[in-house]
Amino acid sequence: MNLIEPSKVSRITSIGGGPIGGGWTAHFLARGYDVISYLHDENEEDSFRDIIDTAWISLEELGLADGASRNRLTITTDLAEAVKDTHFIQESAPEILELKQALYEQLAELVPDNVVISSSTSGLTMTEIQQRCSASERTVVGHPFNPPYLLPLVEIVGGKKSSPEAVQWADAFYEIAGKAPLVMNKEIPGFVATRLQEALWREALHMVANGEATAEQIDTALINGPAPRMAMFGQCMAFHIACGEGGMATNLDQFGPALKLPWTRLEAPELTKELRDRMVDGCNEIAGSRHFTDLAAERDRGIVAVLKGTRAARTTTA
Amino acid sequence: MNLIEPSKVSRITSIGGGPIGGGWTAHFLARGYDVISYLHDENEEDSFRDIIDTAWISLEELGLADGASRNRLTITTDLAEAVKDTHFIQESAPEILELKQALYEQLAELVPDNVVISSSTSGLTMTEIQQRCSASERTVVGHPFNPPYLLPLVEIVGGKKSSPEAVQWADAFYEIAGKAPLVMNKEIPGFVATRLQEALWREALHMVANGEATAEQIDTALINGPAPRMAMFGQCMAFHIACGEGGMATNLDQFGPALKLPWTRLEAPELTKELRDRMVDGCNEIAGSRHFTDLAAERDRGIVAVLKGTRAARTTTA
Numbered sequence: 025m026n027l028i029e030p031s032k033v034s035r036i037t038s039i040g041g042g043p044i045g046g047g048w049t050a051h052f053l054a055r056g057y058d059v060i061s062y063l064h065d066e067n068e069e070d071s072f073r074d075i076i077d078t079a080w081i082s083l084e085e086l087g088l089a090d091g092a093s094r095n096r097l098t099i100t101t102d103l104a105e106a107v108k109d110t111h112f113i114q115e116s117a118p119e120i121l122e123l124k125q126a127l128y129e130q131l132a133e134l135v136p137d138n139v140v141i142s143s144s145t146s147g148l149t150m151t152e153i154q155q156r157c158s159a160s161e162r163t164v165v166g167h168p169f170n171p172p173y174l175l176p177l178v179e180i181v182g183g184k185k186s187s188p189e190a191v192q193w194a195d196a197f198y199e200i201a202g203k204a205p206l207v208m209n210k211e212i213p214g215f216v217a218t219r220l221q222e223a224l225w226r227e228a229l230h231m232v233a234n235g236e237a238t239a240e241q242i243d244t245a246l247i248n249g250p251a252p253r254m255a256m257f258g259q260c261m262a263f264h265i266a267c268g269e270g271g272m273a274t275n276l277d278q279f280g281p282a283l284k285l286p287w288t289r290l291e292a293p294e295l296t297k298e299l300r301d302r303m304v305d306g307c308n309e310i311a312g313s314r315h316f317t318d319l320a321a322e323r324d325r326g327i328v329a330v331l332k333g334t335r336a337a338r339t340t341t342a
Numbered sequence: 343m344n345l346i347e348p349s350k351v352s353r354i355t356s357i358g359g360g361p362i363g364g365g366w367t368a369h370f371l372a373r374g375y376d377v378i379s380y381l382h383d384e385n386e387e388d389s390f391r392d393i394i395d396t397a398w399i400s401l402e403e404l405g406l407a408d409g410a411s412r413n414r415l416t417i418t419t420d421l422a423e424a425v426k427d428t429h430f431i432q433e434s435a436p437e438i439l440e441l442k443q444a445l446y447e448q449l450a451e452l453v454p455d456n457v458v459i460s461s462s463t464s465g466l467t468m469t470e471i472q473q474r475c476s477a478s479e480r481t482v483v484g485h486p487f488n489p490p491y492l493l494p495l496v497e498i499v500g501g502k503k504s505s506p507e508a509v510q511w512a513d514a515f516y517e518i519a520g521k522a523p524l525v526m527n528k529e530i531p532g533f534v535a536t537r538l539q540e541a542l543w544r545e546a547l548h549m550v551a552n553g554e555a556t557a558e559q560i561d562t563a564l565i566n567g568p569a570p571r572m573a574m575f576g577q578c579m580a581f582h583i584a585c586g587e588g589g590m591a592t593n594l595d596q597f598g599p600a601l602k603l604p605w606t607r608l609e610a611p612e613l614t615k616e617l618r619d620r621m622v623d624g625c626n627e628i629a630g631s632r633h634f635t636d637l638a639a640e641r642d643r644g645i646v647a648v649l650k651g652t653r654a655a656r657t658t659t660a
Contacts, residue, residue, distance in 0.1 A: 082642045086649065169567040170584050174645045177566035204566035206559055216555045217567035223545035224538050225577055232624070233617045237534045239590075239624025241524055243576025248495035248522035249487040249535035251576070255569040256652050258561025259543055266488050272557075299551045306550070306557025320489075322655060324400045327492045329651025331404065334574050337644035 025161060025189055028138045030197035033111040034058060039103075039127075040116030041068035044144050046075030047172035048114045053097055054080070054173070055202045056089035060098040062106035064117075069099055079173035086174075089202075107135045112197060114166065116144040121152055128157035135159065140190050140197070142166035142180075146218065149211045150183030160185035164194045167215055168203075176204035179215040220259075247334075256326030257319075260306065265319045271311070273304045343479060343507055346456045348515035351429040352376060357421075357445075358434030359386035362462050364393030365490035366432045371415055372398070372491070373520045374407035378416040380424035382435075387417055397491035404492075407520075425453045430515060432484065434462040439470055446475035453477065458508050458515070460484035460498075464536065467529045468501030478503035482512045485533055486521075494522035497533040538577075565652075574644030575637075578624065583637045589629070591622045 034057060038049045041063040052059045053076070063072060076094060100106050107113060113135060117127055124145070131141055141163045143153060154160035164182050169175040178198045182191045191207060198205040208215060214222055231237040237245070253262045260272065267274040280300070311319060352375060356367045359381040370377045371394070381390060394412060418424050425431060431453060435445055442463070449459055459481045461471060472478035482500050487493040496516045500509045509525060516523040526533060532540055549555040555563070571580045578590065585592040598618070629637060 078639075078642075081639075082646050085643075085646050169571075171642065171645075174642060174649070175567055175570065176649075177563060179563070204562060206562050206566075208555070208559075210554055212554050215563075216549065216559055217563040219549065220542050220545055220560065220564060221568045221577070224542040225581075227538055227541035228577060229617065231534065231537065232620050233614070236528055236530055237526070239578040239620070240627065241526075241534055242538065243578050244522060244524050245495060245497070245533075245535040246538060246572050246576040247574070248524075249493055250539045251569060251573040252493065254564050255573040255648050256565070256655065258564040258569070259539070259546060260557040260561050263543075296551070299547065302550050302557070309558065321396070321399075324396075324489065324492060325403075326652045326655035327489075328400050328403050329655050330573050330648050331492070331494075333647025333651045334644045337574065337640060337647050 025187060026138055027140060027162070027189065027193050028111050030193060030200050033197060033200075035060070035109060035111050037062065037107050037110040037113045038116065039106070039113065040118075040144075041065070041072045042116065042118075043075055043170070044168065044172055045114075045116035046072050047079060047170070048116060048144065048168065049097065050076045050079035050083060050173040051203075052114075052201065053094055054083035054086075054088050054092050056092045057201075058096045058098075060100060060106050060110065062103055063099060063101055066101050072099070079171070082174055103130065104134050107131065107139075110136065110139055112139060113141040114144065115141060119145060119147050121148055124148065124153045125156050128153055128160075128163060132157045132159035135162075137162075140164065140193050142194055144168055144172075146215075147213075150181065150186055151211060152183070154183045154185055161187040162190050164190050165211075166194055166198065166205075169217060176202070177217055178203045178205045179208060179217065180205055181208040181211050181215065183211065252327045252330040252334075253323065255330050256323055261311075261319070262323075264311065265323055271304070271308070272306075273300075276300050276304065343505060344456055345458060345480070345507065345511050346429050348511060348518055351515060351518075353378070353427060353429050355380065355425050355428040355431045356434065357424070357431065358436075358462075359383070359390045360434065360436075361393055361488070362486065362490055363432075363434035364390050365397060365488070366434060366462065366486065367415065368394045368397035368401060368491040369521075370432075370519065371412055372401035372404075372406050372410050374410045375519075376414045376416075378418060378424050378428065380421055381417060381419055384419050390417070397489070400492055421448065422452050425449065425457075428454065428457060430457060431459040432462065433459060437463060437465050439466055442466065442471045443474050446471055446478075446481060450475045450477035453480075455480075458482065458511050460512055462486055462490075464533075465531075468499065468504055469529060470501070472501045472503055479505040480508050482508050483529075484512055484516065484523075487535060494520070495535055496521045496523050497526060497535065498523055499526040499529050499533070501529065570645045570648040570652075571641065573648050574641055579629075579637070580641075582629065583641055589622070589626070590624075591618075594618045594622065 036052045036057045036059050038045050038061045049059050049061045143165050146167055150165045154163045164186050167179040169177040180194045195205045195207050228242045263275045264272040354370045354375045354377050356363050356379045367377050367379045461483050468483045472481045482504050485497040487495040498512045513523045513525050546560045581593045582590045
């Protein structure tokens with residue numbers, strides 16, 4: 025493979041007229057790329073432009089790249105036209121395996137051979153999607169989080185026939201393109217973020233089913249409790265910082281036994297020495313040379329910002 | 343019972359010299375109350391004042407109530423002195439059942455009989471704590487989220503002998519005192535927020551145990567994916583808004599079957615008609631008359647604020 029340099033990408037193809045395809049288009053335009061968007065049906069154009077115009081309000085507020093403009097968008101219903109001079113393809117077609125397999129088979133014939141094709145799929149694997157694609161080594165999953173024009177996460181993973189080089193390329197490219205890429209080593213259902221979110225979500229459904237909480241209580245609890253902290257530092261570091269000098273080691277050594285308490289319906293993993301050390305080392309790496317008091321001060325500044333920001337955002341329409 | 347009016351409370355006793363007792367003290371001072379803090383040992387005073395001084399930086403940034411001052415704090419190691427003229431007690435003693443039972447037995451003798459005693463306990467139930475207390479009808483759990491001077495959530499629940507009046511009183515009082523109270527009908531381990539957080543946490547530990555993700559990847563995924571959205575709207579409403587006009591009904595009717603997919607190790611609840619309707623009605627109640635496009639715009643403003651705020655908070659020490 026002789027892929028284009030990630031930093032040389034200036035022209036991107038976005039496939040799909042729904043909220044994900046529209047969200048990606050808005051994001052790439054805001055980062056100063058030329059974007060050509062492929063829609064399956066020309067009647068989708070109005071709603072597609074609405075998605076972009078809505079996203080643009082937030083993207084302007086976050087800050088546009090130099091030269092970024094919605095005028096740099098081209099819309100077409102001709103797939104060959106959409107991909108012929110492209111440097112990168114973000115595919116957000118409907119989540120139907122047969123449809124995606126046919127699309128990737130076709131793309132292999134049309135796309136320049138130095139271009140990576142990345143799928144927004146959330147429910148399929150690239151191993152399944154790439155089965156009939158003759159350019160499978162250049163296909164990866166680049167899964168965004170909704171809304172894709174705002175949330176930075178992109179989970180990247182290859183299928184069985186994907187080249188590790190294409191995965192690395194996607195990692196480098198998304199970073200340059202202003203995203204927060206996360207490369208996974210294995211194809212697992214739900215990637216990382218959705219698995220975590222779904223664990224919480226199922227617990228929420230259990231509580232509602234048992235009459236222990238309402239939807240409103242669940243959201244009140246999250247908004248005023250774990251979420252602002254999690255938005256600032258995630259969950260591993262939230263526990264690491266909360267335990268002071270001892271950090272994650274104190275958390276697991278002291279509260280490890282509480283994992284067996286009936287906090288949730290999710291069966292607890294065995295807290296082996298290996299798991300313990302992996303978590304402790306992981307947190308220490310994130311902390312680096314920062315002392316926990318600095319981290320706690322940083323957490324507090326972040327929570328204040330989250331509280332003030334969400335309060336202001338709510339007040340505007342209250 | 344003839345409890346003091348929640349709005350007439352001007353003098354609060356905080357019991358406990360650790361981060362939770364110190365955090366509560368700082369919060370109540372910032373809201374303009376006189377606070378008398380009971381420490382078990384006078385040697386705790388320096389570290390206790392450090393906790394308050396650290397908290398004060400954030401509390402000033404969030405905005406102090408009129409007349410709020412750290413000079414309105416009295417510290418004592420005399421329990422009788424600490425509670426004799428008080429209007430409310432927030433107890434944050436160590437999480438040892440025997441110790442709390444003895445403390446509540448003693449408090450019943452010392453505390454004015456129009457005063458509610460609220461425990462910060464996270465791991466014990468009030469039914470256990472109040473067993474030897476002759477004023478058990480006035481005891482409740484008022485469980486904060488760490489750090490208690492910043493995160494607004496207080497989960498309130500009574501024990502078997504607690505009066506519903508005391509629970510209602512605590513709900514009204516915490517609201518006036520600038521907190522986000524959540525009254526639970528049942529004593530369940532972990533209340534609402536910790537149960538949700540622990541479900542996510544166990545899934546995270548499973549992923550680390552299986553080599554599917556590292557601590558850093560988990561935090562990266564949360565910070566850049568679900569957490570900013572959750573900080574703004576919780577999780578029920580995040581799904582409700584993401585599904586457009588159809589809201590939670592579309593979410594459950596369309597993605598309900600996906601609950602059975604191996605997204606997480608948490609066994610999924612049966613998605614009965616009743617559970618489905620409860621979730622749908624709950625979200626519609628929260629939304630009220632707001633159209634989903636307004637909610638989505640509000641969400642986006644919130645996420646922008648969270649992203650800008652956490653970015654600035656990080657940059658300061660980066």
